[in-house]
Amino acid sequence: MVAIFQLGLLTAVGLGLERGLLLEEVGVREEQLLDRDAYLPLSALLGLGESMLRQRPGVNIGLSALEFVRPSTLGALGYVIGNCVNLGEALEAFARYQSLLTPAVRWESSTVAGGGREIRLVASPAFRRLAFPVEIQLGTWISIGRRLTGMRWTPRRVRLQHQPLGPAEEFSALFGQVEFGASVDALELDAEVLALPVVGARPELQLSSTRLVQSLLPEPEGEVDCRARVRTLLHEGISHGMTTKEQAARELGLSPRTLSRRLQEEGSSFSDLLREVREQLARVWLRDPALSIYEVAYLLGYSQPSTFHRSFRRWTGQTPMHWRAG
Secondary structure (H helix, E strand, O other), X not given: OHHXXXXXXXXXXXXXXXXXXXHHHHOOOXXXXXXXXXXXXXXXXXXXXXXXHHHOOOXXXXXXXXXXXOHHHHOHHHHHHHOOOEHHHHHHHHHHOHHHOOOOEEEEEEEOXXXXXXXXXXXXXXXXXXXHHHHHHHHHHHHHHHHHHOOOOOOOEEEEOOOOOOOHHHHHHHHOOEEEOOOOOEEEEOHHHHOOEOOOOOHHHHHHHHHHHHHHOOOOOOOOOHHHHXXXXXXXXXXXXXXXXXXXXXHHOOOHHHHHHHHHHOOOOHHHHHHHHHHHHHHHHHOOOOOOHHHHHHHOOOOOHHHHHHHHHHXXXXXXXXXXXX
């Protein structure tokens, strides 16, 4: 997204590089930067990153970029997360629509001990080679999360697969303790942090802002991983009865066995994705006072409300009624 490229450009200029020469080097014109929600080729962003690495060795470029991060950096996605009730829901929305910013990374969220969440960042080989964009992705969420809540909270744990480009001690102010050379790129947040309310949120605007974000999502280029395709199918079709592996396979032009094999190769399964999407949509639809709990259960493809109640309690530790009342 242009807004992300602009962030990189601001960082480069802040490091003393010449804007005009950088744009010429990566083949981008000034008029292409006027619409922050428009898109540029990913090669332009990667070229900008490679130029910064080459010209500013030994500098923590990712930390330099975070000085310029604002909610507006996220474009339309900033409206969605800014109208979530609390930080946990904002994080779910951010992870769901992160591809709006760049298709080069994918966010995965899972529950950890104590009711907290671990967010793993799965980056493309090109992003991983640059390394510092991973710091920007994780750091952007922390910076904006603090702005959303008005609180200077700290992650429970931050892990990065790469080594710092500059002094390691520079990371402590934003990230707290960082484990470099880890097996994954991830951050963990405590349940208390996830429960922090978003200051000034207007949940009644979330549905319209979500529709705007969905309309802006770019069409995938080239081969998209099977997990992402199934997740998209479920988000779009679950309220119309898309709840079985056989249905999804038919939509994708695959046999159920082939679909299972491909998902397994990507470390997932159809049942895992169905559960994940149902939990995400349940949280969204239960916030709509026009929908009864029975209707939400029906939209999620449950034949009996009691089955939905049991599932929702496993996900959240609460009944749908208590969660909605809270």
